[in-house]
Amino acid sequence: MKKLLLFRHESWIKAPHLTGLLKQLTIPHKIIKIDEGNAIPNDIHENIGGLVFWGGTMSVNDPLPWIEEEVNLIRIAKQKNIPVLGHCLGAQLISKALGGTVTRMEQKEIGWHQISFCDNELAQDWLHCLPKNIQVLTWHGEQFTIPAQSTHLYKTTYCPNQAFVINTMLGTQAHIEIDATMLEKWLDIYRHDIQPNNGSMQTIKKIKQDIQQKMDNMHILTNAFYKKWLSWIYTQSSAPNIYQKIQSIL
Template identity: 40%
Template sequence: MKPVAVFRHAPTEGPGYFASFLSARSIPMTLVAIDAGSPVPTDVSAFSGLVFMGGPMSVNDDLPWIAPVLALIRQAVARDVPVLGHCLGGQLMAKALGGSVGRNPVKEIGWGEVEVLDNPEARLWFGDAPRRFESFHWHGETFTIPEGATRILESPHCANQAYVLGPHLGMQCHVEMSREMVETWCAVGAEEIATAGGPAVQSPEEILADLDGRVARLNAVAERLYSRWIAGLAR
């Protein structure tokens, strides 16, 4: 089987639980470390799927790798190679597919409830899972839903939390979190938390409370979404 290409845009924002999910199913993975200077592939045919992780930058920044990534996403969608995006990754997908990315009304940092919408696409991806679950968030921008895609998740502070387009899934929230990632983000993002404020920003103490339980519950949600996504991988 061709490997899944996982694009990392910041050293602390790796694949987390997604890597464990692939490993448990013997699905090969290739890490494209954009943060370490890895070039963006120009041909999607070497991969069974593309996965884009988060990052502190904006898709609207003038960075040399953004245009090639957008082109690669469009190529993958045109060839029905599944694409999966987490936070920045979901924004990259949205922009590549004709949507836009701009400031969210408030910053979301920490744990927050999201709601699964009542539509056929949402039911296809979530099955009989609870209509609400607690996800992890760390963003100040958000995407519009690309033409032809279907919105499947929302939260009180961000209407567009996830969308699907055939085998492709773009998310604003972070379902890939591990305990280590949450702890690291709290440490490196302490100053941002202290200065952000707002109704959707939690303190490090609030974020770290019941961490093992929260991560385990989020992993269960992620497993359902990832299981649906890998069903479309090119064999």
């Protein structure tokens, strides 16, 4: 069975909701720990089903050698039509690889923010079954442009370019991959990063308010996205047992 490669950039920025689901679905995966100096593959072999890029506090514009290596790997994936998933920094890497740009925002967007669905056919296909009141957890100071030929899925008030899909590649600016425990840790580690304003950056108290309820609500969107993305890899014909698990669990 094909496995997933998950790219971790910093030890405290993980994807517990995603990895928990992969274990539940018995999907094989390997974490490439960039923070520990793990090598980035220079090609994608036949036993690899997809690539997933997690977040990080660095910028895709920083002169770090592994950034260009990951960007090149995403371009190889595009050529081979291998599914790619990215969250926050990961989505910015996909945008950059596909010709988009990543720039600093006037104000950071940190906290729970209501999303608005984009008015296009593909966005409606992805989102039509979801509640209209979903808030996503954002924590970023840079934003990507929607790459050419990509479809814009949803937006927030303070950062319109929140999510896009192109062929079998999906990028989300929000951290839809985390859980409440991880967010609590981030609020301790990065509390200095939070300077509340009247909108885009919320107080720690507000972010913590009803945290599990908000996570559960966000994960309705997360699971819908993961169901589509994983079904591109583990199809009914190529991996029927995993496919059925994906359909029933997600």
